Amino acid sequence: MRIQIEVPATSANLGPGYDSFGLALGIFDTLTLTIHDEAVDPSTCVSVTGESAETLPTDRSHLIMRVIGDVLRAEYPKTPTDLVERLSLECVNRIPHSRGLGSSAAAIVGAIALAGEVGARAGSERLSRQRVLELVSDLEGHPDNAAPAVFGGLTVALPDPARSWQIPANTVAEVTALVPDVRLDTHIARSVIPASVDHSIAAENSARAALLVHGFVTDASVLLEATDERLHQEYRRDAYPESMALVDALRADGLPAVISGAGPTVLVLAGSVPRTLVPAAVTLIHTSIDLGGYRVEQKN
Numbered sequence: 001m002r003i004q005i006e007v008p009a010t011s012a013n014l015g016p017g018y019d020s021f022g023l024a025l026g027i028f029d030t031l032t033l034t035i036h037d038e039a040v041d042p043s044t045c046v047s048v049t050g051e052s053a054e055t056l057p058t059d060r061s062h063l064i065m066r067v068i069g070d071v072l073r074a075e076y077p078k079t080p081t082d083l084v085e086r087l088s089l090e091c092v093n094r095i096p097h098s099r100g101l102g103s104s105a106a107a108i109v110g111a112i113a114l115a116g117e118v119g120a121r122a123g124s125e126r127l128s129r130q131r132v133l134e135l136v137s138d139l140e141g142h143p144d145n146a147a148p149a150v151f152g153g154l155t156v157a158l159p160d161p162a163r164s165w166q167i168p169a170n171t172v173a174e175v176t177a178l179v180p181d182v183r184l185d186t187h188i189a190r191s192v193i194p195a196s197v198d199h200s201i202a203a204e205n206s207a208r209a210a211l212l213v214h215g216f217v218t219d220a221s222v223l224l225e226a227t228d229e230r231l232h233q234e235y236r237r238d239a240y241p242e243s244m245a246l247v248d249a250l251r252a253d254g255l256p257a258v259i260s261g262a263g264p265t266v267l268v269l270a271g272s273v274p275r276t277l278v279p280a281a282v283t284l285i286h287t288s289i290d291l292g293g294y295r296v297e298q299k300n
């Protein structure tokens with residue numbers, strides 16, 4: 001039996017929505033899980049094409065395989081013990097890694113959703129999308145990338161317990177991701193965020209977060225002002241100086257540009273960006289907002 005899942009890339013924060021806002025993008029990883037009748041070779045049970053194909057493991061230490069096993073054991077304790085040994089996984093990776101486009105959240109969302117499908121086909125209840133969100137944010141610690149990968153669209157999320165709400169992105173259909181050729185580990189980017197900020201910064205950020213919602217729902221003309229934030233990007237400037245220079249240049253040109261997630265990708269809330277403002281080593285990806293979150297397809 002084969003189960004295929006597509007999971008979207010996501011852009012978290014969107015300026016003032018640090019650890020809470022997220023947007024699902026039209027860039028998808030495809031994961032195909034096969035349940036065999038016999039045990040498969042554990043050293044080659046995963047195949048990867050695309051992003052990081054040369055470096056990711058092909059055995060059960062692969063992130064997605066690991067999470068599938070953990071979720072099956074925790075959520076479906078009656079699963080036959082040999083089932084994990086009979087699984088193989090094909091990954092087609094299109095989401096860039098460690099660029100601020102939610103690749104790790106997508107991988108974990110995909111793994112949990114696949115485990116839910118395996119459980120459902122074995123006669124148990126399928127994991128609800130809400131349960132998938134809770135499990136991902138237990139693993140990631142913040143649900144901002146997980147919520148749009150699970151539900152699609154523009155989301156605002158709260159942790160403990162993880163909950164999220166979809167906000168209609170009426171005014172923005174297309175966005176542009178400017179992806180540098182350097183990577184930044186999310187854990188490193190989080191380590192430079194201070195433990196506390198001045199009250200005036202927090203108050204201004206609340207206003208801009210509310211304005212961002214107004215910008216997406218009703219009036220795109222406020223998006224430039226709404227995305228002018230001081231809660232996280234400035235603290236991380238030294239971690240992604242070229243990206244901040246690009247954000248500054250695009251904003252000076254009137255475009256609502258932010259750092260995507262923990263960076264270093266820059267997200268512009270517009271379908272086109274003048275190539276002359278963008279360094280040659282940066283890849284431009286024009287994409288739409290994904291509205292559905294992960295999607296499951298059963299093969300034979």
Ligand SMILES: Nc1ncnc2c1ncn2[C@@H]1O[C@H](COP(=O)(O)OP(=O)(O)O)[C@@H](O)[C@H]1O
Nearest residue numbers: 063097098099100101102103104105107185186
């Ligand atoms: N599809 C995937 N399969 C396996 N591991 C993945 C996958 N996507 C991401 N990862 C792991 O997560 C790391 C990137 O996570 P992170 O630094 O949080 O960046 P991102 O912003 O892309 O989520 C990768 O280096 C890899 O170890």
Ligand SMILES: N[C@@H](CCOP(=O)(O)O)C(=O)O
Nearest residue numbers: 012019100101102186261262
């Ligand atoms: N709110 C988080 C978002 C991390 O997103 P990622 O796509 O870079 O993993 C943060 O800013 O640290």
